[in-house]
Amino acid sequence: MDMKEIALEVINGKTKIVKALVQQALDEGIPAKTILEEGLLAGMAVVGEKFKNNEVFVPEVLISARAMTMGAAMLKEKLNESGETAKGKACIGTVQGDLHDIGKNLVKMMLESKGIEVIDLGTDVSPETFVQTAKEQNCQIICCSALLTTTMTVMGDVVKAAEAAGIRDSVKIMVGGAPVTEAFCKQIGADAYTSDAASAADLAVTFCQ
Amino acid sequence: MSVLTVFHNGNRREILFAPPQPLHEVLRSASIPADHPCGGKGRCGKCAVKLAGSTCPPTEAEITAGTRLSCQAVLTGDATAWLEHTSLTQIETNTHSLASVAPMAGAYGAAVDIGTTTIALALYRLSDGAVLASAAAENPQRTIAADVIGRMEAAMAGKLSLLQQLVLEKVQKLLSSACVDAGIEESAVESLVITGNTTMLYLLTGKGPESLSHAPFKADCLFGFEITILGKRAYLPPCMDAFVGADITCAVLASAMTENPQPSLLCDIGTNGELVLWKEGVLSVTSTAAGPAFEGAGISCGCGSIPGAIDRVWLEDNQVCCHTIEESPAVGLYGSGLIDAVSTLLKTVDIDETGVMDDDLLLAENVVLMPKDIRAVQLAKAAIAAGIQTLLESTDTKENQLSDFYICGGFGTHLNLQSAANIGLFPHTFIQKARVLGNAALAGAAMLLLDTGLRAKAQQLADAAVQLNLGGNPKFNENYITQILFPEEGF
Structure with a gap:
């Protein structure tokens, strides 16, 4: 599964789809770290850039951030298991x-x-x-x-x-x-x-x- | 001593001063109006003037702009300043004669509304309630800071007595000019009713506003008593809380909304939006910080209600058309024109419902609407709309239960209701219910001047008002975020 799909749905702010895709990625055995960084955070980075360029505004950022946060919550356990620490x-x-x-x-x-x-x-x-x-x-x-x-x-x-x-x-x-x-x-x-x-x-x- | 030569509104004046002295202080000493919207912090750039002579060195930004900020520049010797032409703001004083029931003492009396932006006064003959004259001016405290928070900050930084002096002098001046117009002796005016928001009454009476300036925002004085001001008996009506002042108590009185058996909503749209909901014998009040966008601050070509301000924008044969106040050449965009413009551009889909506008829009020569202005409008309208929504929700009131929607304050009077609903300032269903009251605070103050028996009623309204705090209220936050977007339908 392509992590870009997750990133795209984070950009679109689709919480439900993001959660389903994260689950699917986990089922496929993709490492939690990869899902987080190349999927969720990569999507949010795009939104952040757009926000800085005045292409999107506060509501869109918050909606995307919610989708990202929900997705990340599903990864927390796996990340802890593998000893991943926050930046x-x-x-x-x-x-x-x-x-x-x-x-x-x-x-x-x-x-x-x-x-x-x-x-x-x-x-x-x-x-x-x-x-x-x-x-x-x-x-x-x-x-x-x-x-x-x-x-x-x-x-x-x-x-x-x-x-x-x-x-x-x-x-x-x-x-x-x-x-x-x-x-x-x-x-x-x-x-x-x-x-x-x-x-x-x-x-x-x-x-x- | 040095000399500052000032060119302003076609006049040349020379002002003596002792250098070094900041330019804004020299201008104020000569009573030359120069607004400092950001409180003299050098941030908003709205006080820029052309300046030559002995001054402190200009900043890089000032060199680029070719102008100096009057709040920042210090005069070190003789200098010359060229000020922008300033025009008087149009102020609502729509008062009419009232019945005299149990008037205050003396042959004549005046009702005064001290607004953050403007001060309005109406002179009455107390024997029969006839209105003899009215007068209005900008609040001179604007030269210190534009909004209440900025004024509080200045007061706490040692400018309290200056702020008090500025407002007292202006009220005195307005009273004198009204007396001249009415052809009466000023000494025959024995009584005043002075209303205003809580901060304005604090500054008028020289009270330090610390208690209003930070959470939990509990005012240590809510007025509702008589004192002596300018040698006259002055009744200061009661305030409801730190951010819902005596002006709103007076407006509620003037609207007679509490006599209405049906639920109704009163709204004063300004830098601070005050909202009052009357339902089943309970008055619920709140205030929401819209910021000064509707009064022109923070909008690239924004301005107050001065001649030449664009106050109406509409679409004709797919062309954007504008009307200016007094049909003078366009100088800027007033709040009502701004709301019209956004409504029009939503209709033509030049702005999408998320607020994206791709290009600058030229409304008239020298007046342009920019994408960042749309963002400022979104934040301002979201604050009012979310305030209304949260107040309705927290009192379990449905939109369709409201019988009347009272709009008061100068800005509300000029507002095109259809455009306001189109941008989502309030629901479309409110248009039919709207009752535009004009300066209801002044009208309520006049009622209190002519009927001292109403003081008990005013006090009861203020005491019984239930406050809803929106700052940090999770429900309000959620509504605010949603309301930042423009309505998707509704044209």
Whole structure:
């Protein structure tokens, strides 16, 4: 079976067909790693590229991401058995005082589509929770999201908390959300800002290498 | 001292200032209007001016554009600035005479609505409820930031007293001009009712808005009392919560929706969309952040409701046609024209239901609609549409149960209902039920001015309102994602 078929259905966002194809591929004895990388993730990579080029928008990305996530869930056991590990690990959340999570969820799925394990801390997340999770779970990346100019300043506190906890050198802090800018990222001493979820995922991959 | 020479709207002015000083501060000191939509962060580029003379070095982007951002440029000595022609926004003050039942004190009184974008005032004779004059202006706080969050941020960064001073001065000015028009002494005006969204009332009264600025968004003051403003008795009607303010309490009062035995929905479409559902004796309220796309910000050729703004777009013999405010040469695209344009392009399939538009569309000379503008419209309309959907679902209300759909606010008044339904701002079935109220907040404030007995009613409405929080609400998120797409059918 051609992995391109799975990739195509991920692009089309057809969850049911993706699940059926993944099952068929497993039955044919194709390694889980191959199905994941050449099928599911390859499809999602195309969607990410289209998103960056303004050819598709948030709903299509989310629909494809859901299909990919469902397919990947079927592979989890096999991947664990064969000792496959994720490319890297990140924790993500919307900062304290802010409840908006659509953008955060999108970044989470794009990161997962690049083979990164993501711990979702939800919304209204304190700097301490970000740092403690990163420390205990050995995350290489902390991702902070905010939609309000009045709450994005908390991102600066996350950077400070990471310094205070002595993990600043071992973790990359990525920031994003509508009011966030490159200049703001530099000002608070975070590592990276990207303007869209697909670019965030590309950059996260380089941080995990 | 140095001199800044300013060319603006055909005038030449010289302003003395002590360098170094940021350009926007010098302009504000001379009361020259210059909007800073992004709060002076140098991000939106809407405050660009031509500038020559002694200044800090320009950035690369500024060199490329040949203009300077007035929020960023610092004057270090004598300089000259050429500002874009600014025109006054058209503001709704559609108030009419009312019955005087139990008026506030004095011979005359004024109702005032402080909106984030505009301020409107109507002057009444309290003995018989006759409206004598009205006046309106842009909210001068716009020179600090465009939206409530930006204003809150500025207030918390030490500009609270400046924001308060700006709005007080403007209300005073509007009152004076209305008194002149009516031919009465200003001292004969003893009473005011001042309504507005919660943030506007905080800034008016000089209260720090910290409690409104972050989760759990619990206002520490919801007003509903009298204080002294500009030496007059001023009643500030009660707010419902941090994001559904006294303006909505007043609009509900003016709509008389709670007298309606059938379920009905009230909607104020703006940067923040406020939604109120009345059903079986319960008032459910929510607010949804549409962003400023409908007011022109974030749209490449977007503008407010000024002369020359394209306010209508339609199809005639397969040609896209435009109408501009006052039929002046086109200068930009207003929200109602933007919605018409998107509706038209959906019809001609130049935009597909996922929002893809392949090429820029020239609407008029110098006014172009770009693919990224469509994306901004999708996000804005999804916020309103998903807000409506979530409010209906959470109160177990079906579309067809609603008897009336009240639309208030300046933007809603100019909206073409058919186009709005075509892009999916609200369901098509709402068109028949629509009641366009104009500035209902101002009308409600006038009712409170002429009948103090209504204060108990207003307080009861505000106290009993049930809030639905949409931020982080999973149901809202799901609806929002679906509503980003345009409706597939419906033409």
